[in-house]
Amino acid sequence: MIKTVQHYINGQFINSQCGEFFDNYNPATNELISKVALGREFEVNAAVKAAQDALKGEWGSMKLNDRIALMYEIASEMDRRFDDFLEAETLDTGKPYSIARHIDIPRGAANFKVFADTMKSAADEAYRMDTPDGKIAMNYSMRQAKGVIAVISPWNLPLLLMTWKVGPALACGNTVIVKPSQVTPTTTSLLGEVMSKVGVPKGVYNVVQGKGSITGNILSAHQGVNAITFTGETSTGELIMKACALGVRDVSLELGGKNPAIIFDDCDMDKAINETTRSVFANSGQVCLGTERVYVQRAIFDEFVSKLKDKASKLVLGIQHDESSDMGPLVSSAHRDKVLSYYKKALDEGAKLIIGGGVPTMTGKLKDGYWVEPTIWTGLNENATVVKEEVFGPCCHIAPFDTEEEVIEMANNSPYGLASTIFTENLDKAHRVASKIDSGIVWVNSWFLRDLRTPFGGMKGSGIGREGGHHSLEFYTELKNICIKM
Numbered sequence: 001m002i003k004t005v006q007h008y009i010n011g012q013f014i015n016s017q018c019g020e021f022f023d024n025y026n027p028a029t030n031e032l033i034s035k036v037a038l039g040r041e042f043e044v045n046a047a048v049k050a051a052q053d054a055l056k057g058e059w060g061s062m063k064l065n066d067r068i069a070l071m072y073e074i075a076s077e078m079d080r081r082f083d084d085f086l087e088a089e090t091l092d093t094g095k096p097y098s099i100a101r102h103i104d105i106p107r108g109a110a111n112f113k114v115f116a117d118t119m120k121s122a123a124d125e126a127y128r129m130d131t132p133d134g135k136i137a138m139n140y141s142m143r144q145a146k147g148v149i150a151v152i153s154p155w156n157l158p159l160l161l162m163t164w165k166v167g168p169a170l171a172c173g174n175t176v177i178v179k180p181s182q183v184t185p186t187t188t189s190l191l192g193e194v195m196s197k198v199g200v201p202k203g204v205y206n207v208v209q210g211k212g213s214i215t216g217n218i219l220s221a222h223q224g225v226n227a228i229t230f231t232g233e234t235s236t237g238e239l240i241m242k243a244c245a246l247g248v249r250d251v252s253l254e255l256g257g258k259n260p261a262i263i264f265d266d267c268d269m270d271k272a273i274n275e276t277t278r279s280v281f282a283n284s285g286q287v288c289l290g291t292e293r294v295y296v297q298r299a300i301f302d303e304f305v306s307k308l309k310d311k312a313s314k315l316v317l318g319i320q321h322d323e324s325s326d327m328g329p330l331v332s333s334a335h336r337d338k339v340l341s342y343y344k345k346a347l348d349e350g351a352k353l354i355i356g357g358g359v360p361t362m363t364g365k366l367k368d369g370y371w372v373e374p375t376i377w378t379g380l381n382e383n384a385t386v387v388k389e390e391v392f393g394p395c396c397h398i399a400p401f402d403t404e405e406e407v408i409e410m411a412n413n414s415p416y417g418l419a420s421t422i423f424t425e426n427l428d429k430a431h432r433v434a435s436k437i438d439s440g441i442v443w444v445n446s447w448f449l450r451d452l453r454t455p456f457g458g459m460k461g462s463g464i465g466r467e468g469g470h471h472s473l474e475f476y477t478e479l480k481n482i483c484i485k486m
C-alpha cells in the first residue's frame with residue numbers, strides 16, 4: 001500500500017490545505033513508496049505561528065531540568081521505535097541496514113542526549129569590575145533561546161543530520177520548523193510521532209514537507225523565522241544566506257566538500273586501504289565527509305591503486321534489508337543522472353578507468369533502481385572536472401605526489417575545505433601536515449571518528465560556523481550580558 005507522509009504542525013499530522021502531494025520512490029527498485037504533502041505559504045505560516053506560540057507557552061517557561069528530561073525521553077522513544085526508523089530511513093535512501101543500524105538511527109537518538117548533557121553542563125561567564133565612582137559592578141552572561149529556528153536538511157543522512165540540529169535547538173529552548181529533503185521525508189515525520197508520544201508541547205517541533213525551490217524558499221524567506229541552520233549544497237547555502245540577509249537573521253551553513261586523502265609512503269598500508277575504502281564508498285559515496293581526491297606518494301602509488309581496486313571490486317551492491325549488502329543505490333534518479341554525467345566527463349577529459357565507470361547489471365526488482373558502479377580513475381590533472389567538483393557518488397581520482405609541500409598545495413587547491421585524511425606512521429609529519437591543511441576536520445590514520453562534543457564545520461565554500469558540543473550553543477542561543485552595579 002502507498003503511504004502518505006504528512007506535515008506535522010502544532011502537534012497535528014495534516015495534509016496541505018491545497019491538497020497537493022508529490023511522489024517518493026524506493027531508490028533500490030524505483031517503486032512508488034509514498035505520496036508526500038507539498039507545503040506552501042499556508043503550511044509555513046501555520047508552522048511559524050505554532051512555533052512562536054509555543055515559545056510563549058509551556059515550552060518557553062519550562063525549567064531546564066524538565067527540558068533535559070524530555071530530551072532523554074525523546075531519545076528513549078526513538079530507541080523503542082528503532083525498527084520503524086530503520087525501515088523508513090532505508091526505504092527512503094536505499095542504504096543498507098548494515099549502515100543505518102550502526103550510524104543513522106543510533107546517532108539520531110544520541111543527538112538528543114548529547115545536547116541535553118551539553119546544555120546542562122554549560123557554564124556562564126562572570127566578570128567583576130571597578131566602576132568610575134569607586135564601587136564594584138558584576139557582569140554575568142546568560143544564554144536565552146534564539147526563537148524559531150528553521151532546520152533545512154539534506155538526504156544523505158536524513159535523520160542523523162536533522163537531529164544534529166533539532167537536538168541542540170530544543171536543548172537550548174528554541175522551537176523548530178524542519179524542512180527535510182523532498183526525497184527522504186519519512187523519518188522527519190516519524191519523529192513527530194515520537195514528540196507527540198513523549199509529551200513535547202505542541203508547536204515545539206514542526207515539520208513542513210516539500211520541495212526546496214518551493215517550500216524551502218518560502219520557509220527561508222519567512223521573517224517569523226529567527227535563524228536558519230542548513231545542510232546541503234554550497235549553491236543552495238548561498239541562496240539561504242541571501243535570504244537571511246533580509247531581517248539580519250543568523251545562519252549556520254554545513255555545505256559541500258571535495259575532500260582529499262593524503263597517503264604517505266610510510267603509512268600502514270592496510271589501515272590506509274581499509275579507511276579509504278570506507279571514506280570513498282560508504283553510503284555509496286554520499287557522505288559530505290567522504291573522500292573524492294586521493295593523493296598517494298609515488299613509491300607506493302601502484303600498490304595502493306591495485307589494492308583499492310581490489311576492495312572496490314568486492315563491494316556487494318544490494319537491497320537494504322539484505323545483510324550482505326555493502327552498498328545501496330544512489331538516492332534518486334536525478335542524482336544518478338548527475339553522477340553518471342561526471343563518470344562520462346572523467347573519460348571525456350582523459351581519465352584512465354581503473355574500475356567501474358557505469359551502471360551495474362542488477363536483476364529482478366532491482367533492475368530499475370538508481371545503481372552506479374564503484375569507480376576509480378587515475379591520470380587526470382588537477383583542473384579536471386571530477387578532481388575539482390563534488391560528485392557525491394562512489395568514486396575517487398587517485399594522483400601521485402612526491403613531496404610533502406607538493407601534496408599540501410594539491411590538497412588545499414580547492415574551493416572547499418570540509419574534511420581530510422592523512423595516513424602516515426610518522427607522528428611529527430602527521431601534526432605538521434594536519435596543521436597546514438585548510439579543512440574543518442583532519443583525521444589521521446582514520447575516517448569518520450566522530451566525538452559529538454568537537455567542533456564540526458567547514459572552511460571556504462564548505463560552510464560558515466561550527467556546530468557540535470558547546471559550539472552549537474553559540475548558534476542556538478543569544479548570549480546576553482547583565483551588568484549589576486553593587
Ligand code: NAD
Pocket residue numbers: 152153154155156157161179180181182210211212213215216217220231232233234236237239240253254255256257287288390392418458462463
Ligand atoms: P541541496 O542543497 O539540494 O538540498 C538540501 C536541502 O535544501 C533540501 O531540504 C532541499 O529541499 C533544500 N533546498 C533546496 N533548494 C532550496 C532553496 N532554494 N531554498 C531553501 N531550501 C532549499 O543538497 P542535497 O542534494 O540534499 O545534499 C547533498 C549536499 O549536501 C552535498 O553537497 C553534500 O556535500 C552536502 N552535505 C554537507 C554536509 C556537511 O555537514 N557539510 C552534510 C551532508 C551533506
